[in-house]
Amino acid sequence: MLFDFAKGPLTPEQQYDVCILGAGAAGITLAIRLGRAGKRVALCEGGGLDYEDDSQEIYAGQTIGDPYFDLDIARLRYFGGSTNHWGGYCRSFEPTDFNRGYLGDDFRWPISHDDILPYLAEACEIVEISSDYRDRLVDEELGLRQVDFKYSPPVRFGEKFQAEIESSKNIDLFLNCNFTDLTGADRRVRSVKLRNYADQDLEIRANSVVFAMGGIDNSRQLLWMERLHGGSFFDRDLPIGRYWMEHPHFIIGEALIKSWDQANLYFALTEKMQKALGIMGCGVVVEEQGDSTTKRLIKDLLCVAPGVGAWAADLAGKKLICSYRFQAAWEQAPNRENRVALSDRAVDRFGVPQSELHWRKASIDRETMLASTQQFNAFILRENLGRLQLRDWVYQGDEYPDDDILAGYHHMGGTRMSYSPRYGVVDGNCKVFGAENLYVAGSSLYTTAGYNNPTLAIVQFALRLADHLVKVV
Template identity: 25%
Template sequence: MSGTPSAADGRDRTPVPDADVCVVGAGPAGALVANRLAADHEVVVLDAGPRFDPEDRLNRQERAIRPAYDRPDVWEMGGPRDAHAASGEWFYPLNHARVKGVGGSTLHWQGMVMRLHEADFSSGTERGVGPDWPLDYADLRPYYAEAERAFGVSGADDNPFGPPREAPFPNPAFPPSHSDSLFAEACEELDIATHSVPNARNSEPYDGRGECVGYGTCQPVCPSGAKYDATVHVESAESAGATVIDRARVTELAHGPDRIEAAVYVAPDGTEHRQTADAFVLAAGGVEIPRLLLLSASKLYPDGLANSSGAVGRYFTDHLFAGVGGVLEERTRQNHVGFVTTESHQFYDEADETVAPFKLEFLNYAGPSPVELAMTGDDWGDDLLGRLRESYGGHVAVGALVEQLPREDSYVGLDDERTDDLGNPVPDVHWTVGDRALRTIERSNEIQRDILAELGAEVTWTAGPDSTGPAYHHMGTTRMGEEPTESVVDPTLCTHDLENCWIASSSVFPTGGAVNPTLTIAALALRAADAVDEALSRSL
């Protein structure tokens, strides 16, 4: 354990002596790595953000509902610490897309957890575009199962298009919604198969956490704790002996030619510390990991640490949202819960060079939430109630998640013109989207419009190629591969350049597929932890 307190809040933020493993980032990847290694190794986790008080979650929910607050306000994102740039032709709202703090972005995530399809691991071979992963579904399959148990995933083995499974989900799937039943009829007429959604929220009590109670604010905050977040495994890791230091902003990785020597971090009182360790695991997400490597440039690594390939920060991808919404003349019972219970992966594996994989999501929260709508407008009393009744009622919407191919001109770099409050260049998310993804959004919109037409809905909005946005999944910026000249990490998630540095993040994804990435992040994190454990056992 570490020594004396070093900050005004009395918390000890001094380095842990004789640490075996230093994990940078206390999100899902860092938490799972720390938890897996803590029993047998001295583990320290550094996170740039605070340790949030669970008692404050209802107050955060109020911020999520009230119009006075923007999304980053819920988890205190923004300000000089989180300054960023977006120089690409597509603006990227970075602070809407992430949370810094113990639990990381799982504090505000939606919690949809699917396995990648088998063909996602070989996009180049199967679809003729993009790189293949250097591992395949079979390599990750046991880790996927373990990740599902860790998250307590509620799901059913009813997706005819999904990859093969070996065991039931830990919890039963959430049953379909009323609006799902309307969509199911329409989809049946169109020969589109629908199925349940694996959710990282408890449909039954699991792992000491209660079942979902239907607050409906899953994204950005679950007050009940039924939605999994990484504080679960941070606490578990701490129980096993790990040390978690919050508000420890890692600014540099001190290194020699082949190894990281220390993570240099700044505590809230401005004191700089050096956390040494035998092994380092970078788990700070697809933006801050490449930023940290680029900030750690040296004479040995003039273009950035672990960047002899030049791939650090390159190939930034996100998933794109496509959607069509409309109104039925009947009531569709939206906004009771904040999660999705029906999807279709029917078109996913039709992907080729010209059309990307995508999945359809049938929303349970189409249209405005009455309580939020009530706090806007210039009416009240009977007039307000009339407006709420008119606006709530028959909304329906079908969303889609679309893969974006990696491109060299889509990247995370450093903005040398602008610094954060510690004087370090801020991250520049230079986001560029190619024609294949845009064509796929059009294709998704066609199907979505067909479904709404079959339902008899009047279409009221479309999120198409001109109005799409990111799903806040940061991928590709330290890609995995066999070749040190083309990739940053090898299939064990260890960097090609440094023998004691692993990366656990969606930043290692060579391609993104079209499913939400966190289950794959978790599976890779568990795989990385095994690799670290093996390396430590060899007296690294």
């Protein structure tokens, strides 16, 4: 059933099994799974069914550090969340992503890849892709492989599941309900307090509560609860907001390559090579460009290397060579200093401090991109496939350009999983350390980021959390 708080006061009298705060990919997946299992669910969304400025402005904030997007345009705040504008690129974590302990305790997950693998097929069905991923080893010595990405239509979660949620006897969807506080004691949440844009209040009682408000606001709201209530609901001094991660995205160069069968290809290094080089995961996207770019690159090559340029010009005349753009998208190492904090200068309309995002790329982040690129370039040269021209900033070690792609709009970490409250906020079951019934869903719980787009794994983790909650509530 659907309740729109924008239309006037609401007074729900029943006790819910689970109250979920946030109706994006994580929240909707979790609600659907729990509802189908017979659990009574309150799904609370701060926005409505469509975009509204009143809701979106709650995401305003400030970034300190490297150039980044304005926080109120980097995500969407209405039913369906950021799936209302995601691109549909789908790939989940790989086994190696859960085996980074060799880089330090900050990199250690409390679970393994096998713990989320059983949910891959169902997650793929939800986003409407095949679960048959087919990677291919290209060169074992150089540790190079071609990886398979799938493409969702893309599925808009709000559109896909609205009818089922509205007709469900077990799920109540509350729109225009903005989280303001928790009530309870002795580490147990009793109810959730919500407010609409007319400053009317609503209280929902639930046996368990899940924060599914996104990769920035999960941290912001937990920090706010800590400031208001100290250790009433969870352990004090958890690293809330810390280890925040993104996927840096930059165009790293162009190349003249003997024509491939596919227009766009995606390459990465094997687990063995990543460990040997001491780096994280990096994907190199190879995108075919037009004839005008091919001609320009050949002209440049003739000026600096006439022999190679003549070779390329001959192949181009026979339509045997093309120009390609190389874009890198890579995994950022978890860094405790990259964090979501509460602003001491600005609050939203409900009195909650705005987000202050501290984000910088570290030396290992650059090395991950550079070492991966060098391995790929070595393969091109050894096989005499063509020539790769890297951007000056890449090989000269200059500052990252601020007019490039910058990042993937992928907000990860901040309420990360860990085996210890020293390094994380939630345990292997997504429960906040020290809490009795407070959980987190979404990419904010990622311990490491992989180089994969986060949505498919968000769905896997939500399905896994639902199975856990079915057993305990």
